[in-house]
Amino acid sequence: MEDLIEELPTEAKHVCPVNRCRMPMGPQAAIFPGVYEGILYWQCPVCAGTWHRWPPHHPLRKFAVPFVGRE
Numbered sequence: 001m002e003d004l005i006e007e008l009p010t011e012a013k014h015v016c017p018v019n020r021c022r023m024p025m026g027p028q029a030a031i032f033p034g035v036y037e038g039i040l041y042w043q044c045p046v047c048a049g050t051w052h053r054w055p056p057h058h059p060l061r062k063f064a065v066p067f068v069g070r071e
């Protein structure tokens, strides 16, 4: 299974896209067994901001919308 964050440059993996926080350990993976057996979205450990793991129109993205709070 592809891991989208692995495609980002190393520096971008450690900067929160919500508030530009520095994330020394990188973002937290949000996993919901029963919804999707894998990473559903990302969360910043500093500001608790969330962002999508899946690109627009991806079939799994709709499951993350209630958690991320935006389409």
Ligand SMILES: [Zn+2]
Pocket: 016, 017, 018, 019, 020, 021, 044, 045, 046, 047, 048, 049
């Ligand atoms: Zn943040």
